[in-house]
Amino acid sequence: MAEGNPPEQPREKPHYHEHRKRLRARFTGDMGASMPDYELLELVLCGIIPRRDVKPIAKALLKRFGGFGDVIGADPREIARVEGMGETSAIQLKAIQQAAIRLLRHEITDGHVLSSWDAVLDYCRAAMGREKVEQFRLLFLNNRNRLIADEVQQTGTVDHTPLYPREVVRRALELGASALVMVHNHPSGDPTPSKADIAMTHAVRDALSKIDIRLHDHIIIGRKDTVSLRSDGLI
Template identity: 50%
Template structure:
């Protein structure tokens, strides 16, 4: 008989530990269990730990671009496929949750959804949430994509789109790939310009959220709206 591999029984032990208490499983072990699906046999702990070390967290691994994921030894198309499946599932779960209730009655859900959708993107994105008179979500659109530190925003195009959808209110959202959600002077001035255009037309700007790896900022909470 050959020597038993050190990882023998590891998968079953990990599954049992997850079944007993899902909340205590660290990121790399959660990632391991995803990799079990992609790699039928063998030790995947090293791959999971290397991915976490490179990208920082489970969420950042799942959101990482496919080409960068495949730079990690052992990561092929099947693993990328499963990670992107998890990413899309997370977005749809978050999005589905805020569609069930008036947006402003589940604001934590809005923040969670925006962080899931944008916080780990490598380029800046400017997103709009369009709300009806009951603050229900009518639409969710990425209006612009930019570079690592800038997204061109056209206030008149934003108002035009809100009018097309007959939205009563909007929430502005964009991400800072640097991780720091602190608003810049340009962010503040752009927001004021949008408010100035929207208010005479009866469109409320409920908030401007900036999301990043290190958290989020609300313009309304900061007194900027």
């Protein structure tokens, strides 16, 4: 230090430093099970945005989209437009969503699908429930009703997805499937099947029956609820 210069003052820690410490301590207590959405989102954002107070960002995200699941399930372009976020931060939130989807998918990969029906519905809701366009997912099963493939067959518009029975049959034969479950989402949020949904289901069922492959169900995913066409007596 040069003679006559005042001693250098210690750098003051950011005001949010202790708050982050408390969040980590609360999470560690029960691995976040009792944390409300806003605190869990704050903690996640602490790792994504390490040098900024993330509390107002978390509040803005929750105000814009809803709960924690709604935030990570939102369109990444919309997430990026929230003040304090950006493309990189949005991608990291979407990575958390994908991790959750893969964890749920793991629950149905090695088990008997029909006896793990709640897990199947949870997975489908997580994977498709917040999509803004319709998509058709096919779960192909072997003769023990174990999952052998999970594929998005078609993606369409906000209210229509073409699904061609011949393509379903072709793929089922390629995979050696014995049965399958059809799943598609209604971006409107209402899972009530339309007449077109029912007619298309019957067309796929009839095409599969000709090659001795069973259509177990057609599940329609809404924003909060699901509909099983088999449970409703429509298959």
